[in-house]
Ligand SMILES: NC(=O)c1ccc[n+]([C@@H]2O[C@H](COP(=O)([O-])OP(=O)(O)OC[C@H]3O[C@@H](n4cnc5c(N)ncnc54)[C@H](O)[C@@H]3O)[C@@H](O)[C@H]2O)c1
């Protein structure tokens with residue numbers, strides 16, 4: 001039974017670094033498996049194309065769009081392209097996010113500005129420009145990817161990233177209250193420790209000797225703190241996105257869904 | 268590549284307070300995904316009527332009528348069922364009053380039903396779920412309330428017991444997680460059920476709730492039941508220890524005037 005038959009989803013950051021499986025890519029694929037037609041947007045066209053290829057191989061419909069979500073004109077033209085391709089948009093999945101290491105004392109102003117610029121505009125701009133269309137259609141769903149890093153310190157100094165991810169929660173709550181009268185829902189997903197290229201990349205960047213990283217040992221160490229005993233996969237995040245986009249979530253708005261195996265509910 | 272799905276085919280799910288309201292809606296939502304049901308309620312007659320309706324839709328349904336605050340009966344009920352995939356702690360009551368007017372007994376009777384019975388049922392069901400095969404072995408979903416975090420005046424025993432449901436849920440998640448059992452709670456906003464019959468007859472109150480809910484309406488029971496069915500499914504396999512608001516945005520919204 002397909003839950004999103006007839007819907008169109010715009011997924012940002014729908015490619016994945018280094019060809020692996022990221023949260024946006026998995027979400028685009030799962031939304032398509034539930035019947036949605038997909039606009040897969042990414043900074044890197046080749047990465048978005050790769051996602052679309054996988055969707056088409058399963059019989060789904062998808063188009064790749066190259067755009068930088070921090071650039072208003074590119075966001076606007078992407079939405080126009082999506083509308084001319086499929087005639088409508090029902091689901092906006094704001095998945096773009098970047099991560100930089102640093103605490104309050106050692107973060108540079110450049111890094112700070114970059115995190116705020118990308119992570120905040122990544123939710124604001126696509127939302128701002130898709131809303132007029134959602135209002136016309138008297139419905140739509142916005143799902144923003146925050147993180148459990150937005151709730152508390154997770155053991156590595158990511159102060160800029162964590163602050164922007166925390167602010168996505170308040171952005172989403174305010175958005176939900178603003179647009180509910182139009183029948184539009186907005187929620188945030190807070191992934192926990194998810195095995196994606198981005199997560200591996202930052203671990204390598206922070207290691208003294210990236211070659212010497214024992215990934216199995218590291219995964220076991222992380223898993224030991226997680227009640228469910230494993231690191232998450234992008235599919236875990238994608239399934240929550242499918243649920244939130246579906247009519248099963250018709251009374252859910254202004255809410256956070258944490259997908260972290262329980263790691264944030266214990267000490 | 269395709270992830271786990273939303274189906275509940277072949278999974279046995281226990282639901283308390285299933286005779287009417289949210290519990291009955293959950294029974295329908297789970298049955299629609301193929302679950303086999305073990306329903307219980309204190310009201311045997313109403314429970315049979317609900318079960319008959321489900322059977323007419325070809326669901327497999329077993330029923331049990333007893334008072335959940337009889338903890339030995341709770342234990343016997345669960346011990347008679349094997350295998351078990353899911354437990355939904357839904358039965359609830361209200362007995363409102365201003366803090367100055369309430370007794371320890373008023374608190375205790377609510378805690379018996381909302382906290383102690385779910386604890387006993389989760390303990391017993393957890394024992395059975397642990398014996399399931401594979402990495403995913405079970406689910407517990409308990410019904411808390413928006414009152415757990417945002418009570419209105421005069422509901423201290425109810426609201427604090429619903430906060431305890433969220434606390435119990437986090438501990439179940441921490442204890443059962445390594446067994447592949449996920450525990451979560453749902454915090455509904457205001458729903459059109461019999462439980463609210465009295466307040467629903469107060470026009471002014473109905474409007475006030477609408478004004479404080481971004482969705483500007485009360486929930487239909489099916490809108491609470493669908494998220495519960497999702498949490499029961501393998502698609503929700505990495506969601507654990509959460510209190511999830513299903514409230515039309517009420518928790519995200521603080522009305523600054525009486526409106
Ligand atoms: N991996 C984790 O453990 C984890 C945990 C919590 C939250 N998240 C969040 O999940 C989201 C996706 O993370 P991921 O790990 O899959 O990352 P990823 O880096 O694998 O994928 C992100 C994609 O976004 C694209 N992108 C980056 N900047 C862009 C821009 N300005 N415009 C358009 N596209 C852009 C990248 O090209 C990349 O393909 C992020 O918001 C991240 O913060 C990840």
Ligand SMILES: NC(=O)c1ccc[n+]([C@@H]2O[C@H](COP(=O)([O-])OP(=O)(O)OC[C@H]3O[C@@H](n4cnc5c(N)ncnc54)[C@H](O)[C@@H]3O)[C@@H](O)[C@H]2O)c1
Nearest residue numbers: 284286288289308309335357358359412455457458460462
């Ligand atoms: N209706 C709402 O607005 C709302 C909002 C938030 C939370 N909730 C919670 O949702 C749950 C279901 O509420 P509802 O609105 O469907 O209520 P309801 O009164 O319509 O149904 C509750 C069911 O529980 C049964 N029950 C009561 N005491 C019992 C006992 N001791 N043993 C066994 N069964 C017993 C009743 O017979 C009834 O069938 C409750 O936990 C309630 O607190 C309801």
